[in-house]
Amino acid sequence: MNSIAVEMRSVSKVFGPVKALNQASLIIEYGTIHGIVGQNGAGKSTIIKVLAGIYRHDEGSVFVGGKELKSITPKSIEECGVHFIHQDRLLVSTATVAEAIFLRNEPRFGPFINHRKMNAQAAELLKQYFDLDLDPSTLIADLSTAQQKIVQITRSLSQQAKVLVLDEPTAALVTKEVDRLFTVLRRLKEEGIAIVFISHYMSEIENICDTVTVLRNGENVGQVSPKQVGIERIVTMMTNRDTSEMYPKRSIKVGSPVLEVNNLCLKNHYQDVSFNVGAGEIVGIAGLLGSGDKEVLQSLFGLTPPDSGSIAIDGTTHQLNSSVNAVENGIAMIPEDRRAHGVAVSLSIAENISLASVNNISKGGFINRRQEAQSVNALIEELGIKTPSGNMLVSNLSGGNQQKVVVAKWLSCDSRVYLLDEPTVAVDVGSKIEIYGLINRLASEGKAIVFVSSDFEEVAEMCDRILVIYKGEMIGEYKGGEIDAEQLLAAVSGKKITINRSAL
Numbered sequence: 001m002n003s004i005a006v007e008m009r010s011v012s013k014v015f016g017p018v019k020a021l022n023q024a025s026l027i028i029e030y031g032t033i034h035g036i037v038g039q040n041g042a043g044k045s046t047i048i049k050v051l052a053g054i055y056r057h058d059e060g061s062v063f064v065g066g067k068e069l070k071s072i073t074p075k076s077i078e079e080c081g082v083h084f085i086h087q088d089r090l091l092v093s094t095a096t097v098a099e100a101i102f103l104r105n106e107p108r109f110g111p112f113i114n115h116r117k118m119n120a121q122a123a124e125l126l127k128q129y130f131d132l133d134l135d136p137s138t139l140i141a142d143l144s145t146a147q148q149k150i151v152q153i154t155r156s157l158s159q160q161a162k163v164l165v166l167d168e169p170t171a172a173l174v175t176k177e178v179d180r181l182f183t184v185l186r187r188l189k190e191e192g193i194a195i196v197f198i199s200h201y202m203s204e205i206e207n208i209c210d211t212v213t214v215l216r217n218g219e220n221v222g223q224v225s226p227k228q229v230g231i232e233r234i235v236t237m238m239t240n241r242d243t244s245e246m247y248p249k250r251s252i253k254v255g256s257p258v259l260e261v262n263n264l265c266l267k268n269h270y271q272d273v274s275f276n277v278g279a280g281e282i283v284g285i286a287g288l289l290g291s292g293d294k295e296v297l298q299s300l301f302g303l304t305p306p307d308s309g310s311i312a313i314d315g316t317t318h319q320l321n322s323s324v325n326a327v328e329n330g331i332a333m334i335p336e337d338r339r340a341h342g343v344a345v346s347l348s349i350a351e352n353i354s355l356a357s358v359n360n361i362s363k364g365g366f367i368n369r370r371q372e373a374q375s376v377n378a379l380i381e382e383l384g385i386k387t388p389s390g391n392m393l394v395s396n397l398s399g400g401n402q403q404k405v406v407v408a409k410w411l412s413c414d415s416r417v418y419l420l421d422e423p424t425v426a427v428d429v430g431s432k433i434e435i436y437g438l439i440n441r442l443a444s445e446g447k448a449i450v451f452v453s454s455d456f457e458e459v460a461e462m463c464d465r466i467l468v469i470y471k472g473e474m475i476g477e478y479k480g481g482e483i484d485a486e487q488l489l490a491a492v493s494g495k496k497i498t499i500n501r502s503a504l
């Protein structure tokens with residue numbers, strides 16, 4: 001049998017002025033896990049979408065199992081045994097979990113879908129792969145982003161794939177689910193399946209990939225083995241820059257409380273949550289999937305009002321009943337689900353950024369266009385958003401660059417409190433440093449920042465204080481520098497961590 005599962009030769013693809021792929025090549029072997037890495041906008045999703053038949057390439061050729069495919073459609077490629085989890089394809093929100101897993105593969109009873117069997121099998125697959133007890137009749141719309149990802153992954157794992165392509169599957173998953181996914185991927189690899197794995201988490205690439213293809217500006221700049229060359233070399237190939245100073249140091253004196261949260265309760269999600277955030281302080285809330293961390297943020301932003309409790313900003317109590325109200329009272333939020341709440345993908349970058357900050361740049365009801373363009377351009381530069389101009393539609397940006405627009409949008413408005421839910425998800429190593437720099441700048445301006453992230457290293461390194469939430473209850477509090485990512489993982493799993501405070 002041919003050992004090469006997929007070969008793409010000199011593939012090019014342009015979108016108007018943007019050359020997304022420039023004579024890029026890719027060779028994937030059966031029985032291996034093959035990483036694709038590169039900065040935001042490097043062409044990773046585009047090369048995958050060419051293989052998936054979503055985009056038609058302008059030049060080059062594609063072979064699967066040794067046979068050249070002259071024209072590819074999403075259906076024909078699936079028939080060749082190549083299955084995909086795309087970065088930005090969403091599940092149908094009105095489907096149930098079981099329907100999403102078995103779409104077009106439903107177990108039948110004569111001509112009818114056998115719902116009972118389908119639900120039972122869906123529950124079994126979720127349990128088997130992820131140890132997740134999820135009611136298979138739950139609507140997709142009611143799931144968190146992480147749960148939706150798990151459903152998507154379960155769907156493709158349940159199909160008889162020969163090649164499985166995953167575009168950033170682990171973004172927003174916490175370590176426990178990532179570990180489970182990796183166990184499954186390793187098993188599939190042993191069975192001879194070729195796996196293509198795109199991620200910005202270099203530790204994952206190092207952990208699981210046998211081979212890595214590095215893309216830069218749409219070109220393949222090398223195929224290497226991470227175990228042989230090391231991650232630092234790969235990052236240099238990607239970025240051409242030094243990333244040793246990942247978490248910029250800062251020394252900010254924390255001032256008086258800006259945000260005070262008192263006895264917040266939301267039935268079935270969290271109980272009796274109280275904490276303060278001072279001026280210039282970055283407070284992290286760390287928890288496992290479903291611990292209530294994200295729900296607390298959503299309540300603070302007025303998206304899901306709590307059953308009881310109150311918050312005050314600069315000493316004044318506020319209602320938590322709508323996000324409009326939250327914004328008026330000086331709260332900004334970078335939401336995790338950027339497509340639902342974060343950006344309007346059908347508007348331009350400039351329109352998105354200025355939507356949130358209209359109050360800062362309008363005078364007497366008029367928007368000062370020149371000032372708007374200036375501040376938009378400054379943010380595009382500061383965050384390194386890869387685009388020919390601020391007038392580009394957000395829907396045309398790569399996943400990570402869309403996330404940077406969300407960050408730019410909210411960080412550009414003048415608020416007192418910033419709620420950050422996974423601010424660097426899907427963002428490349430270099431751009432993460434830029435986002436950390438922006439967050440630190442806000443802190444130095446005396447803002448209060450609440451930080452939620454499934455990247456515990458980021459939480460441990462960035463926060464002045466970390467609150468641990470477990471099954472809806474705050475069970476621990478640590479100072480920045482007191483706890484590392486590994487200890488934090490133990491803490492969020494409900495383990496008691498002893499910190500030797502006198503040694504600090």
Ligand SMILES: Nc1ncnc2c1ncn2[C@@H]1O[C@H](COP(=O)(O)OP(=O)(O)OP(=O)(O)O)[C@@H](O)[C@H]1O
Binds near residue numbers: 016018039
């Ligand atoms: N439909 C489109 N229309 C116009 N430009 C596009 C389109 N899709 C992608 N691009 C551009 O092509 C380039 C490559 O995008 P791609 O999505 O492949 O990047 P990526 O490597 O997946 O990045 P990320 O890590 O952010 O997901 C980017 O500059 C992007 O703006």
Ligand SMILES: [Mg+2]
Binds near residue numbers: 045399
């Ligand atoms: Mg992408």
